[in-house]
Amino acid sequence: MNQNIVELFKANQIKNTTQRHRVIEYLIKCKEPVTAESIYIALFEDDAYEDKVNLSTVYRILDLFVKQSIVLRNSFGNEHKSTYEFNRREHKHHLICVKCNKVTSIKGCPLKAYEQDLGNQTHFKILEHRLEIFGVCPSCQERGN
Ligand SMILES: [Zn+2]
Ligand SMILES: [Zn+2]
Incomplete structure (x- = not known):
């Protein structure tokens, strides 16, 4: 145990x-x-x-x-x-293969600065965001999918 x-x-x-x-x-x-x-x-x-x-x-x-x-x-x-x-308990984004549904975690967050700008522009208190990126993974590309 x-x-x-x-x-x-x-x-x-x-x-x-x-x-x-x-x-x-x-x-x-x-x-x-x-x-x-x-x-x-x-x-x-x-x-x-x-x-x-x-x-x-x-x-x-x-x-x-x-x-x-x-x-x-x-x-x-x-x-x-x-x-x-x-x-x-960490903030994370994913890269998802639309063919085989393989999920890969993306390191870091590309939206931190954008969130801040958006908050300033709109006077929203931004709480969170979600971002998923879809594509075809290397092995599915190899298989000709
Ligand atoms: Zn795939
Ligand atoms: Zn993020």
């Missing part, structure tokens, strides 16, 4: 179970957002445990994490292609 995770669960009123523990541990290790299915394949598909976990269990665990804001869900159109990432 990872003590940081035990604390994280406690702080968010989430009961610590082996499955939940494994899912969040996996998400913390992931550098990029992942789908529920890939979490299932990585952790539970070849599971030797008696009480086999199925994909809908993974969805239920993720729903709980999203509700408690320890995990972020990124939905880009197709519900089944939603990706999940551990909420590192």
Whole structure:
């Protein structure tokens, strides 16, 4: 048991179970957002445990994490292609492949100065913004998509 995770669960009123523990541990290790299915394949598909976990269990665990804001869900159109990432509490943007739905995080934020200008011009108190950039990733281009 990872003590940081035990604390994280406690702080968010989430009961610590082996499955939940494994899912969040996996998400913390992931550098990029992942789908529920890939979490299932990585952790539970070849599971030797008696009480086999199925994909809908993974969805239920993720729903709980999203509700408690320890995990972020990124939905880009197709519900089944939603990706999940551990909420590192940092401001972030994504680059999304429209062919394979691969999600890549963009380093830094290009809109900081623009936000400030806009605030000055409009006298809005700007709170946040969202920006997603869509394209075709290198491997999909290679495959001739
Ligand atoms: Zn792609
Ligand atoms: Zn930004």
